[in-house]
Amino acid sequence: MFLYSSITKKVLMALAGLFLVTFLSVHLGINLMLLKNDGGRLFTEAATFMGSNALIKVFEVVLFAGFLLHIAVGLVVSGQNKSARPSPYAVSNSSDTSPLSKYMFHTGIIVFIFLLLHFFDFYFIKIGLVAPPPGIAIHDFYSRTLLLFSTPWYSLLYIFCFIALGIHLNHAIQSAFQTLGWNHGKYMDAVKFLGSAYSLVITAGFALVPICILFFKH
Amino acid sequence: MNFTLKIWRQKNVEAKGELVTYDVSGISPDSSFFEMLDTLNQTLIMTGGDPVAFDHDCREGICGTCSLYINGRPHGPVKGVTTCQLHMRSFAHGNTIHIEPWRAKAFPIIRDLVVDRSALDKIIQAGGYVSVNTGGVPDANTIPIPKEKSEAAMDAAACIGCGACVAACSNAAAMLFIGAKISHLALLPQGRVEAAKRVQKMVACVDTLGFGNCSNTYACEAECPKGISVVNIARMNREFIGAKLFSEKEKVIKVSF
């Protein structure tokens, strides 16, 4: 990893990131099925499909690899970046830039912690590493979700994590284009706009589920 | 005008440095920032003190010698100028001004506010040129170059090598500096010939010098006194990816005389 040049590392991060970004929209689509008032039938069907289809199984591995790559390269790059300025400035930088772009590492950490939590809550149960809460079947994600989101602190934490993800994405999408060399005067503004819009949709979409459950399902 | 200055003082590369406070008074608003520091130094010399060392030379914003991280910004608060072109009228009477050297592992401090930027020379030595010798070149008008290309090359070539991009970058990366040189030459037919080789050599070099990686915060563009655009970094990335993926493998041909 250390042997790869700085640009190669960034390109790997960008490609993995863009792949994760597309995965998010699939995940969001399935999540929104929870809101259909059919006792979770559609949602469960989709979840079963995702859990059994062979092609999806392959993609699951790719997805994990993508996460690991993105995180591993991110850690290496951040470490190098830190050591590139061993003694910090007394007055912190007040350059005229997007302030949130400097917190990619921090928002990344929040998203990572959320991911661990999410795995404990769902994925590890599915593969049998963790026992499901009493009264809920291993594959009954619908009930599990309703149970979790009916706890207000959990829902708030969930929403907070997705705001962090939104901030992360807002910079990440146009940043990936820049890293891959796709910055051009003619369409960069459109890329930036669509990137922001996409991150807003993701954050709002994911947050919609706990909000609905909290306020309308009781 | 009067000011309180908090200036980084450090005897040499090994010594521990600290911010020291000085007061200056009676400064004309038309004075340049360095003329203000000259005034401070004259006072220090006359009172047996040790004048503040800072890099400066042309004092007209083109040589790139001057540096200074002023109140959290390389080259101070005014956009698009170097420190030597900064005037005291840009500050308010009574302001406290923090003056620090540019900080990066690749720029060791020589004394006070003076840093060693020879890493930037090493990057150019790695490939920031067109390999032609004096003599034996075609007539200057042999290859027409579209005006927009030549203008874009000039935009990139306007880099003065001051290192403000590195100083501003939260990662102390030199990507705008190297991106500008790679773009300048890659945009011109004369530089195209070696473009694939150049970008690989220069990127390989910059990675060995202790600079950080680019995380696209664009602080470099915001602080560049010559307004060099981050489009040049994207162009470098494109050149780099293209070179890694598609360039011909170089055959080493051994010739014996």
Place this chain on the structure above:
Amino acid sequence: MARLNARIPEGPVASKWSDYKSSCKLVNPSNKRKLDIIVVGTGLAGASAAASLGELGYKVKVFCYQDSPRRAHSIAAQGGINAAKNYPNDGDSAFRLFYDTIKGGDYRAREANVYRLAQVSNQIIDLCVAQGVPFAREYGGLLANRSFGGAQVSRTFYARGQTGQQLLLGAYSALSRQIALGNVTLFNRRDVLDTVLVDGKARGVITRNLVTGEIERHAAHAVVLASGGYGNVFFLSTNAMGSNVTPAWSAFKKGAMFANPCFTQIHPTCIPVHGDTQSKLTLMSESLRNDGRIWVPLKKKDVEKLRNRSIKPSDIPEEDRDYYLERRYPAFGNLVPRDVASRAAKERCDAGFGVGTTGVAVYLDFADAIKRKGHDTIDALYGNLFQMYEQIVAENPYETPMMIYPAVHYTMGGLWVDYELMTTIPGLFAIGECNFSDHGANRLGASALMQGLADGYFVLPYTIGNYLAAEIHTPRFDTDASEFTIAAQGVTDRLKKMKESAGKESVDSFHRRLGKIMWEYCGMARNDAGLTEALYQITELRHEYARGVRIPGGFDEYNPELEKACRVADFIELGELMVRDAQQRKESCGGHFREEYQTSEGEALRNDERFAFVSAWEYKGREVAASLNREDLQFNEIKLSQRSYK
């Protein structure tokens, strides 16, 4: 007075250089590897020479006081570089460029050198384009040209207002390539404080490492000085703060003659002085005179109102303005050579028509050009210069005329060199602004870049070979030899002595005082009484400096005050020589204007009978006046006449 021989090749002027190139001695590649060359300075001349010599296979050591070779002050040249390409089809040729340069220099330059310069000018453009210098282009993709002062053809190539920067970066990139290949070794942050002679030949230099303070010795088979001009003798000039005469001056003290020291160029379009703490003057490119019109008010009462700011310049009606250049020089108008334009500005200000709060400024007005060509065209041509002006003065030149005043800019004088660019010390060469050879008494705009690159890329690589061909049996030198030890000791002793003086006045303060004397008595206009006074004052200043300068800090550390102290000591001595030279030249020519010698219309009055020569001064010792030698100038191609731009 001894006569100097410039060793100009025989034959017609147009074939001298090609004849020389075909007959000069060569060094074969395997011998080049055994020969060392020191190059001092990395401006256009130094960087281009070091790169070209490295390409040829010599082992080169290059020195600069800056932290990087790219920062040499050539970088600040704005306007452009001349070449006789005749791309615009307006009748240019090598002969015309040669003619304009000799005439612009007021017939005090050497014909053979200038002709050679004009001949190689085209090659420079070719090479720079091949290096990737982004010169301005037309929409068809071919190179653009613009006109410049002192010429009636458009022969100036340019890269926005940053031509010097782009050309220097081209030379710097070529130099960087040679450094990477190991043919050139770079020594940055070094002051060259002495030249070492072994058996009468230049064989090395003594340097001070500006970071560690170490005194270092370097040996070579030949030494090339490309250390630039000495405009900083005036303290306020457009030179960089670090620009200095020290390498050239140390060579002078070792026997290299100094030619025409009084020929200094005052550039007409600089930003006026704002006050006493000013450290530096900023030039606005001469190209501004292509579109700007220079004027002052015709009526004294308007001058008063302008100074107390009760009216704006635009309030003055057309008939109350004095476009004095257009009035006095209808043929060239605002495009007269620099010396003429500068003196005309001084004349108006001395007569009480100067504007600005200080009364020492004239207007450079773009209102007509903006009306004629449109805001966008003017912006494309001069945008960055307008910005720079606004940044410094806090006034918008699109709305109100710029204020300008002449300032010291370039020094035509320098080390005397022969046709081969060799000084009177064998093996010591001087190129670029450091020598005296090509600009006579006044340099035309866009010619300095041309000369620096011509010397470095296309002249020196041939002529130095002719010298080194006889040195192929000379082994590399040992820097422990007594000559080096003595020279290094001399430098150390000098620094010690200077620092011991423990005085009460800073180096800058002395420098400022020297500058005032020089500007007052040896500036744009000079007269015998003033020069005598200057000589007295400078001698006083020199003695005061020896006992009264205060230098803080130590020897073995980064100490900018110590650097400056050496430079100013040399400037004081040089100032004395400039004054002596100005005094002996009892005529007016180019940048040298003696008030006693002028026509009834106030134009410079040359005396070709008595002064058509180069004055070359020879060092005779510390307390002894330098002695004058002369090189008589022969004009075979051009008939001497009074310069007329009317």
